[in-house]
Amino acid sequence: MVNKDRQISICSLVPAATEILCELNLEDNIIGVSDLCSYPDSIRSKTKISKSRVITEGFTSAEVESEMNRILELGEVPYEVDDEWFKNEKPDLIITQDNCYICEIDVNYVESRIQGFGYDPEVLVIDPKSISDIYDAIKSIAYSTNKTFEGNRLVSRLSERVDTILDLFKDYRATRVISIEGVNPLVLGGYWIPEMYRMLGCDYGVINPGSSALRIGIEDIIRFDPEFVFVDLCSSSLERQITEVRWLFEQPGFMDVSAIQRGNFYILEHEYFSNPGPRFVDGIELIANVLKPFSGSFPKHGGLKLINVPPLAHSIEDYVGLV
Structure with missing residues (x-):
């Protein structure tokens, strides 16, 4: 210190x-x-x-x-x-x-x-490799900067927000979801990201708890048949993500996945997921509102929902904002 x-x-x-x-x-x-x-x-x-x-x-x-x-x-x-x-x-x-x-x-x-x-x-x-680790990181930084009280208060405030959301999801039906953080190569988010979904009761079955980011094939997604597909490409703006997901829709069988057939394809602001800091709670609130509308307010510029299936222009015109 x-x-x-x-x-x-x-x-x-x-x-x-x-x-x-x-x-x-x-x-x-x-x-x-x-x-x-x-x-x-x-x-x-x-x-x-x-x-x-x-x-x-x-x-x-x-x-x-x-x-x-x-x-x-x-x-x-x-x-x-x-x-x-x-x-x-x-x-x-x-x-x-x-x-x-x-x-x-x-x-x-x-x-x-x-x-x-x-x-x-x-x-x-x-x-950090888990949500608990994120809290520990906050406390470590607070201790090293002589802000122990403020760090503990921040952790309490974040955990209270999480608990508020979890109370709304006590009886939530397990829903198959995936969170894609890379395309071509195809990568699923790991560590704390699956935990963000699983704590809401989601089935994130493609990747084991505690695992790091995982490279998979399109056939793994088709086999799992997610009911929701979330995309939050690491270090990428929403505009770049729109361009990149075109590759997904070009893969044989992807259009037949339940999430696509039901119109449950979302592009989310990556910083709520790729950065294990305080805004991970914004990410959980964002997911919660997609899975169970009116669970709370969307974070500013939270993401986009695909409305043209399949995408017609592979541009912002195919999407509607979540704010």
Whole structure:
């Protein structure tokens, strides 16, 4: 834990950690973030000390996958970090993660560079794999920033919101659902994402509890025959997701899945799902409202529902907003 007698400076390399810090009223303490940190909007003005070498917007998933593999096969990392910034600014606390070394800067990379920074910062690693872990991450960040009381209060507030939704789903009929976080290759969201659905009583049978994200084939979806298909492609805007899901509808048998036949195909804002921070509760509320309307209010810009089956233009014209 950093010295409690002075204001600390923080570099957050994890979008979820950045959101947690802001919820703890520590936004002014943040002096550097990664290019993936975008919430709240005011955080966009912070110095970006890292950026991805792989651009997703304007490229297909297959093209992104190819470029990522090229970089990794060269033994390189898929992001760039401004080492000089660390040498000059010397943040007291660096927050990183140990979940994914591809999407975000991980602890191994940070520790390999610290010696060259010329000082010895505190490094906090968060590694959520479940909803309980998300709460623990909040408490860890709160402890490391002398905000223990505020952290406990935030966890209580989030858990109370979850409990309110769960009370409405006590007798909910098990509904087969899938959450797709990647297409071509086809990837299902793992870790805390299936838990978000299962706690509402959903059958997320394609993936085992506690598993990481899983690559599957279209035949696995057809065999499972979900009644709802949710798409929340990692690091992708709603506009990019609309373009990418075209691949799904081109696959033999996908149009026959129950979810498509019943008009239950949704594209959701990925940050409610891919970032294990406070807004995971917004994600649960969003799912709840789709599965059981009027369970609460939709988060702002929560997502889209397909209204043209099959999509006619593969554009926003095929969808209606959930707000």
